[in-house]
Amino acid sequence: MQVDFRWCKFQQLQLLELHSIFALRQQVFIVEQQSIYTDIDGQDPASWHLLLETADKVLLGYARLRADRALGCYKFERILLAEPARGTGLAGQLMQQLLDKAAQLGEYRLLKLSAQNHLQGFYAKWDFVAMGQEYDDGGILHRDMQRVL
Template identity: 70%
Template sequence: MKVKFRWCKFKQLQLLELQAVFALRQQVFIIEQQSIYTDIDGLDADSWHLLGEDSGGQLLAYARLRGDRPSGCYKFERIVLAPEARGCGLGDMLMQQLLDKATQGAEFSTLKLSAQSHLQGFYGKWGFIGVGQEYDDGGILHRDMHRPLTLP
């Protein structure tokens, strides 16, 4: 599957792009996974947004990257693939883009994410290690995962 990735800040998103982002996040996280939570959390404005689109401009992959000063880390958030884009390696491409962007910034030395429990193995192959116990987030078990920005 051929997908073109691009990074942008919130203010750079066009209205139809923003609508596509919120629609994909809603379709997967709220409708498909039946997780009732506040997706629009006020953190989008201070984040980098990674959009992966097909040649027709359809949003197939998305992630948010945020520097979190209080915890001194980069956070990988809202990592999502459209249902029709799963199983073809797009998740790996998305993760590589996130890692590359965090490395370019190099403001923080730690990466964190909140993984749905069934995806811990996927993130583990990228060097993330589970921290603490699983917890319920919107009706889905999650576990915090961390890794250093650069692996030894």
């Protein structure tokens, strides 16, 4: 499967791309995982957006990278793959893209994410370490994880 990764700031996204992003996030997090939460949280305009697309521009994966100045870190958020892309190795490529972009931006060395409990092992492969207690986020147990570049 031929795919392309592309980084965009919010203002660079076309309306149909933004629609595809919100539709995929809704499909995965709200419909498939039945997690009722406020997906459009006001953080998208200040974030970098990673799009994983087929050659004909079908969105297969997505992640958001956001600088959190209050915590002095970058946050990896809304990391997902569409169902046809799961189990293909693209999740690892998505993570590598996130790590590379954070290193390129270079403002912070600390990286944080909120991992669904069943994905902690995946993120641990990328040197993320669980921190604190697990918590319910939209009906799904999560745990904060972090690592240093």
